Amino acid sequence: MPVIDQLRDSLGWDVVLTDDADRDARSHDTWPVATVWAKLGRHPHRPDAVVRASSVEDVVTTLRIAAQTGTPVTAWGLGSSVTGQPLPVAGGIVLDLAGLVSEPVLDEIDRTVTVAAGVRGSDLESWLGERGLTLNHSPQSLGRSTVGGWIATRATGQFSSRYGGIEDLVVGYQVVLADGTVADLGQRPRAAMGPDLKQLFLGSEGTLGVVTRVTCKVFAHPEHRVVEAFTLPDVEAGLTAMRQISQCGLRPFLVRFYDRDEAAHAVPHEEISAPVLFLGHEGLTSVATAEHAAATAIVASLGGTSMGAAPVDAWLSRRYDFSTVENLLAEPGGYAETVEVANVWSRLAPMYAELKQTLAPLATEVLGHFSHVYDQGSSLYMILLGRADDDETALARLEEIWARAMKVVVAHDGEISHHHGGGLARQPWVRESLGTGYPVLQKLKDGLDPAGLLNPGKLGFGRR
Structure with a gap:
C-alpha cells in the first residue's frame, strides 16, 4: 500500500508494523465476542498496518498522511476495551499509543499530575502512591488501561460516587485532530468563555481526535x-x-x-x-x-x-480480579458477558426486573448489582455466566445477550452504556439511544472529521 511506504519513509521501518502477528494482535480486544472470535481463529477486523507512536510528532505525522491518502485510523491503547472500541472495522492504520509515555509532572500546589496518554493507569497510581497521593480513579481495568483511554471512553471508577468519573477528575488534555492539528483543552479551574471544550472529546472513542497528553487531579490519601x-x-x-x-x-x-x-x-x-x-x-x-x-x-x-x-x-x-470471567471464556463453549447500563431511580427497578427475566434463558447465572450512585439514579451491572456445547453456540449466545439487553434498556428509556462505551457491542443502538441528540453528534463529526477516517464504525458513524 502506498500509505505504508509513506509512513515508513516518515516514521521509520521499526515504527510501522505489517507482520500478520502484529496485525492480528490488534484485531481483538477483551470484548467477550472478540475473545471467542480469537478462539475460533477469526480476525474480522484486521488493520493493514500498525504504527507504534512514541511521540506527539508520530501521531501528527500519521494523521496527516492518513488524511492525505484517505486511510482510516483507529487509536489503540492497551486493548482492554470490553465492547470492541479499538477494533479497526475499516482496516487501515491502528495507531498504537502504548509507547506514548512520559515521566509524570506533579504540581503539588494545584494538586495535578500531567502524563503522556499511553501511561498505564496502575503505573501512575503507584508513582503517586509513593508520594502519598492518589488519583481516586479506580476502574477494574486500572492495570490494563491507559490514561488516554480513560478520556476516549469516558471511563469511571469504583469510587465515583464520591469522586466522580473521569469527566470530573480530568483538568485538561491535548488532542490531535484528524488533519494533524494539535489542541490543548481545559479550564483554570472554570471559565465562562463559551462551552467547556474539555467535554467535547470525553467518550468520543477516538472518532473525533486522538488524545496525547492528560492532566488529572490528585488527592492526598484519606485520613x-x-x-x-x-x-x-x-x-x-x-x-x-x-x-x-x-x-x-x-x-x-x-x-x-x-x-x-x-x-x-x-x-x-x-x-x-x-x-x-x-x-x-x-x-x-x-x-x-x-x-x-x-x-x-x-x-x-x-x-x-x-x-x-x-x-x-x-x-x-x-477488586481488580477478572479471573471468573476470563477463566470461563477460556473453556471450550464457555461464555461470560458484562452489560452495564443506567437509569433514573423511577425507572431503574422495572428495567432491572425485565433484564433479569429477559436474560435468564441465555445463561446459567444472571447476576446484577447497582453502583456509581447519583442523586437522580444509578448504574446497573448485569453479569451473565454460562456454558454452551461449543464456541460457535457461545458466540451466538453472546450476540443474543446484547440484542435482548439493549432492546430492554431502550424500552425503559435508560442509558445503554454507563462507562464501558459503545464500541461494536452497542453500535446498532447508538442512534436510537441518543434520539434527537444524535444529529448534534453527527454535525460535530462532520466538522472535525469530514472524511470519516477516525475510528469508523463506532458511535453510529460509518466511513464516507
Whole structure:
C-alpha cells in the first residue's frame, strides 16, 4: 500500500508494523465476542498496518498522511476495551499509543499530575502512591488501561460516587485532530468563555481526535476510612437506601448493592440468601465517621442488618480480579458477558426486573448489582455466566445477550452504556439511544472529521 511506504519513509521501518502477528494482535480486544472470535481463529477486523507512536510528532505525522491518502485510523491503547472500541472495522492504520509515555509532572500546589496518554493507569497510581497521593480513579481495568483511554471512553471508577468519573477528575488534555492539528483543552479551574471544550472529546472513542497528553487531579490519601456490609430485605429496599443516601447529600466513596444472586459471589465464604449492600466513607475522621453513622441509620431504617467490615475488606483486596470471567471464556463453549447500563431511580427497578427475566434463558447465572450512585439514579451491572456445547453456540449466545439487553434498556428509556462505551457491542443502538441528540453528534463529526477516517464504525458513524 502506498500509505505504508509513506509512513515508513516518515516514521521509520521499526515504527510501522505489517507482520500478520502484529496485525492480528490488534484485531481483538477483551470484548467477550472478540475473545471467542480469537478462539475460533477469526480476525474480522484486521488493520493493514500498525504504527507504534512514541511521540506527539508520530501521531501528527500519521494523521496527516492518513488524511492525505484517505486511510482510516483507529487509536489503540492497551486493548482492554470490553465492547470492541479499538477494533479497526475499516482496516487501515491502528495507531498504537502504548509507547506514548512520559515521566509524570506533579504540581503539588494545584494538586495535578500531567502524563503522556499511553501511561498505564496502575503505573501512575503507584508513582503517586509513593508520594502519598492518589488519583481516586479506580476502574477494574486500572492495570490494563491507559490514561488516554480513560478520556476516549469516558471511563469511571469504583469510587465515583464520591469522586466522580473521569469527566470530573480530568483538568485538561491535548488532542490531535484528524488533519494533524494539535489542541490543548481545559479550564483554570472554570471559565465562562463559551462551552467547556474539555467535554467535547470525553467518550468520543477516538472518532473525533486522538488524545496525547492528560492532566488529572490528585488527592492526598484519606485520613480515615470506614466500611461496612449489610443485608437488606429486597432489591427495592436497597435501591431506596442508595437513593436516600445520595439525595440527602452524603457522599460515600463506596456504594455497591448486589442482588441476591450476585451477593453469593460478593460474599463467597458465607451463606447469603438476601441482597447485600457495601458501604464506605473516607476523609477527615470526624466527617467520615459522622457521614457513615448517618448513612447506616438510613440503611437500618429500611431493614438493613450489619455484617461488619470483613466482606468489604475482602472485596477491596480482590477488586481488580477478572479471573471468573476470563477463566470461563477460556473453556471450550464457555461464555461470560458484562452489560452495564443506567437509569433514573423511577425507572431503574422495572428495567432491572425485565433484564433479569429477559436474560435468564441465555445463561446459567444472571447476576446484577447497582453502583456509581447519583442523586437522580444509578448504574446497573448485569453479569451473565454460562456454558454452551461449543464456541460457535457461545458466540451466538453472546450476540443474543446484547440484542435482548439493549432492546430492554431502550424500552425503559435508560442509558445503554454507563462507562464501558459503545464500541461494536452497542453500535446498532447508538442512534436510537441518543434520539434527537444524535444529529448534534453527527454535525460535530462532520466538522472535525469530514472524511470519516477516525475510528469508523463506532458511535453510529460509518466511513464516507
